[in-house]
Amino acid sequence: MSAPTRKRRWLTICALAASAALVATPAGAASGRTSPFGARALARLAAERAQSTGAVTPKATAEDDDGGNEADEIAEGADQYAEARTSPGIVAPGAYGAAWTSLTDLPSTGGSWRNITDLPYNSDDSRYRDIDSNSSGGSGNVTGRMAAMAADDDGYVYAGSAGGGVWRSRSGGGHWQPISDRLSSQSTGALALDGAGRLWLGTGEATTNADAYLGSGVYVLSDPHHGTFSSRRRVGGDELESTTIHELRFGGGKVWAATSEGVWSHSTRTLGGAWKLEFAPNPDYLPGGSLASDPSAAYKNIANDIAIDPKDPDKVILAVGWRSGDDYNGFYTQDSKGSWQRITSGFGDLPTDADNVGNVTFARSADGSRYYAIDQSPEQLNTNPDSGLEGIYRAASPSGPWTKIADYRQLAADGSALTSSGYMPGVQAWYNQFLTVDPSDPGHVYAGLEEVYETKDGGGTWSTVGPYWNFNFSCWSIDPAKQTGDCNQTTHSDQHGVAIGRYHGKSFVYVGNDGGVYKRPVDGSQDTSGHATDWTSLNDGTIDTLQYYSVGIGKDLTYGGVSVTGGLQDNGQSILRGNDTVMGSDFGGDGGDTLTDPANGCDLAEEYVYLAIQVTQNCAVNDGSWITDATKATSYNVAPADNATGEARFIAPLAADLKDSSTWIAGGRHIWVQTHGYAIRSGDEWKSVYDLGAGRTATAVAASGGKVYAAWCGPCNNQGFARGISVGNADGTGWHDIALPATGADGTVPNRYLSGFAVDPKNADHVFLAVNGFSRHWTEGPGAGVGHVFESTDGGTTWKDISANLPDVPANSAVVTPNGGLAVATDLGVVYRAPGRTRWERVGSLPAVAVLQLKLGPDGSTLYAATHGRGIYTIRVRDCS
CATH class of the missing domain: 2.110.10 (Hemopexin)
Structure with missing residues (x-):
């Protein structure tokens, strides 16, 4: 699959990878999106350019029009990693x-x-500006996904990663150090600073995506400027162990936690004693309940956020619900007797019906005069081919009435990079959300979906200050002498965390996304299209939270030493040469399995997903000339047929024979063998040596001296899970189960x-x-x-x-x-x-x-x-x- 297609699909796969959420997604829980992926974005750009210049364009393939169901694919990827850790129950x-x-x-x-890999990783590295890279998109230096952010007025910034712990900067971002390595969970769900300056950490990433890991509870760091998190400072008992935590909010002397097992509270003054379960819509599905063993139990008590009125802390609104829809989805408040009741009226534009309340994020102004909310709609997710976003809302009180101040069409019209790629803002609103208000201005708001949006007038007008990428803008150029052509740097896509803090007397907004941490002045500059001109990547190499699926190593024949490469969640394929001080990215999108010739580290194969394999014999080094001459591309698409038929797992197995590096084994429904090594140039060169059978897919392959081992599952989920091992020879003989x-x-x-x-x-x-x-x-x-x-x-x-x-x-x-x-x-x-x-x-x-x-x-x-x-x-x- 070509890179421009991958550029398109970067949007869809960002949330995929692998869920250690300990239950597989229940059947039917995922949405049913019907938007096709379409032709490769850059090939289309090249074709448009060719019409006016007469240039030769890269050749399109059948894969370029591989229509697909985006949300189903996201859910499938989540299922598959969860299956590995949960099946058969x-x-x-x-x-x-x-x-x-x-x-x-x-x-x-x-x-x-x-x-x-603790050095900068430049996603725009012009050395690798090949057809299959995302170089020049504008994200700059990247690292792994950041789930939560916090910052204070003394220049301290805290970044909570999806799987690599919490990191601290003392200099307004950059020069990071890890501060949670002693904890049993390195997965971050929420970070929050309280009024006393303490840093609260809720473990367990709560984006309900594929590679979110469960947490071990909530921890407090009394001196976040100097200390590190310790298991001794866990709040309460084990009530929140093995949950995910979406938000931590404070009010009335309590900390409130929105978790995958309902809403809980605890005193902020006394850290001992158990957490109190404030509300669970379906308590029978909680651990110890009569329905705890039901396969859908993990989806029956999801809480997303809590809004507390600082003027009256007894006024609390809960946003509860599974992002793909359930009868319990909605907003809840307490009646005069202290019982939680669903809000059914008087909420204004903000929906109260279960079909239109999904993942929700609240924010309020420092003076308590304005409240804002993002709402993702299960109905939109399931039926709308454009977006899952219901809207962004504003109110004077968390109790409403709420007024809609933006929908996906309005955001799309305000400088979004998504529309020219065939998508709309909020296409992954169940996964991408943040919201914050400028402490000095109740009308100045930053909202994060796939992109970063800003309004300075309370939602009357919006700007896409952090566009998805620069590829579709007129300022973009493939010129390898420029990082992003004439465009400004942007952020990585897919936003998750946000904070506003001060450094040397100046206010900055810090955003966390699938590429790490970025900042800009709160009142920063914009170009005529409303895109920010002043984003800075804070991924300086001192923070390494890169999420690898694989690694490959080979001798570096050019610079000496070894070349190390690996496939990453939403950050392509990294490559570290023998003399590098900065890593580059030679393939974009997601990176899956990897093969590298031990004798030559520039001979390598990279799997995208579903056995979409690219191969290069020069590390995919290119000067960008492929944009006008298709013969100048230095990477080749060599996917076996199971990629086209969808009969391979999301991260499908790929291996070379231990005794013959030219013999490769790949597994989907079939066991595929090719004997051309890195000189392969077409998917037609693979030969199916064994059919595992309908409904079965390979989970692991290995070979030595022509003897091949293949493990498979089918069905692979809890409903009838089965596994097996097949053995045979690379020449197709002797195969048996x-x-x-x-x-x-x-x-x-x-x-x-x-x-x-x-x-x-x-x-x-x-x-x-x-x-x-x-x-x-x-x-x-x-x-x-x-x-x-x-x-x-x-x-x-x-x-x-x-x-x-x-x-x-x-x-x-x-x-x-x-x-x-x-x-x-x-x-x-x-x-x-x-x-x-x-x-x-x-x-x-x-x-x-x-x-x-x-x-x-x-x-x-x-x-x-x-x-x-x-x-x-x-x-x-x-x-x-």
């Missing part, structure tokens, strides 16, 4: 907390991890998601299997079984559980080290079993971050770990011994 709260305790109790190996007990009996491979193989390079019949999910202690589903690592010495015919003292935590991948040891990547770090031993040790002391893939460097002396929230780390293999 649901998982009880506390699983990750227990696993973290067990992991930290393990003995540790020697050595320590080194972060190699391994007989696995359907129920995952004790000592056998569990009936859970099979996530990775590690083949002994000395013996292709000796193979290890990593198993995801949680054992039956936590999982209420048929055949959940026990164990996470299994071994076969007879080519996969029989398996033995070798988990021993391994914590009960999802295992993602494994690698056999040169000394015969075994390293395993888990959702909470890396473990190692030395050769001849049966017990596991913890490798180093990574924070509580998911490690999705392990790879060995070209000489086998270094282990590389792709984390989903803290970048790529390395450790010497000998230090694991």
